Amino acid sequence: MKWLLMLFPLLVLASCSYEETTRETGHKGKARINPYLAAERFLSEFDYEVENQSGWPELSGQVSMVMVPASSLTARGYVKELGDWTRRGGHTVVLLSHGEAYLNDWRKGGFNPFRTKDDFPEPFTEWMEELDLELEQTSRQDDDKTTAEKVEFLGQEYEVFMESALIPLDEQGEAKMVRSIAYGGGRLTLVADARPFRNRWIGDYDHAALLLAMEESSPYVGRTIFIRNVSLSFWKLLWSRAWPAMIALILLVVFWLWKNLPRFGPLDSREAVGTTRAYDHHLEALGDFHWRLDRAEGLLRPLRDSIIERAHRLALTSGHRDADVFQLMAERAGISRERAQRAMTFERSKDQGAFNRLVADLQTIHLSIP
Structure with a gap:
């Protein structure tokens, strides 16, 4: 009987089969950390000086173009400095969606916190209202899309792959995946989808040509800066994804404190603090x-x-x-x-x-x- 019990698992395992599957996990090394590494090297081939910064850059006349995710514009000081620099002759490219460095381009349905106009930081929203730039909320968010479409930039058409839930509107109220306006002595460009400039898609269609056209349209001559720092707070991310668990945890902590703390507030003044006990006590x-x-x-x-x-x-x-x-x-x-x-x-x-x-x-x- 003992031998039969030992033989049974072997017979079950011998009848099993397995199937090998291949799953693409993406780039390694620097390309995994920096989603715009290929774009930076592409511009470098045209003798443009390119930098990648994880924090807010120092804007000056030696900077020609700044590509920044809209999620990084969380402070009014950032927006004011960026606006002043753009009016003096800089070129600001704001990436409305998929511009964050933490997004995984090989994960289907990856987390993207900016799907409605209310999801954007308040300073960025106020800046758009000040410039009378409107964003249209659509259902054009399709990760399985494989076809490209024509996008116009400064009178030139480019075939690009773009899909976004938020699209800028032009003066006639028509949705434009890329909206570029003169802003003082400089230029402000809104891009609905940053994926054409990321490592995985920069070589497809006319993505690289569009990036080069944006660089050449910059009034200043100098460095190009990619800002990959995302100011999305860990606690905001946790609250948006796990708020029921957070509320339960907070209530549990409050209950534990109420149960275990010896008292709340000062000691009762009626209690004698310095009572001297006799030796017999x-x-x-x-x-x-x-x-x-x-x-x-x-x-x-x-x-x-x-x-x-x-x-x-x-x-x-x-x-x-x-x-x-x-x-x-x-x-x-x-x-x-x-x-x-x-x-x-x-x-x-x-x-x-x-x-x-x-x-x-x-x-x-x-x-x-x-």
Whole structure:
């Protein structure tokens, strides 16, 4: 029977089959961290100086174009600085969707927090309202789309792959995947979908040509900066994806604090803080501790050892070396031998009354032996 039990799993495993599948996981190394690495190297081939920064850049006349995700414009100071630099002759390209560095281009239906106009940072929304630039919310968010379409930029058409839930509108209210306007002495360009400029798609259709056209349209001559820093807070991300669990956790913490904290607020002023206890109170507390610990056996042991030592010395000096030490104690104290033996050997008293009689006999024996 034992052999059959061992053979059965082998027979089951022998009848199994497996299937090998290949799943594309994407780039490795620098290309996995920087989604615009291919775009930067492409522009470098045309002798453009390109930088990639994970924080807010220092904008000056030596910067020609800045490509920034809309999610990074979370502070009014950033928006004001970017607007002033653009009016002086810079070219700002705002990527409305899929511009964040943390997005995985090989994960279908990847998390994209900006699907409605209300999802954008408030400073960026105020900037768009100030410029009378409107965004249309559509259902054109299709990760399975494989066909390209014509996109116009400064009078030139480019065949690109773009899909976004938010699309800029032109002066006639028509949706444009790429909307570019003159802004002071510079240029502001809104791109609905940043995927054509990311590593996975930069080589498809006319994506690279569109990027080069944006670079060449920059009034300034200088560096191009890709900002890949995403200012989406971890706590905002956690709240948007797991708010029920967060509420449950907060309630659990509040309940635990209410249950375990000793008190809320200051001590009651009516309670005496500096009460001085008398010496007998300390003795009573100490005795109660020893009684609960081992029925005060620890207190009796030193006294018993002292009595035994003196009783043996008394027997030797009186010439009764082999005498019964308990009988000697009983004769000296004037009590019976049973009481003397009990006082010297009994370990744990059942109640305080028996303990008091035991201590009384020990005290009598202690005083009777020199």
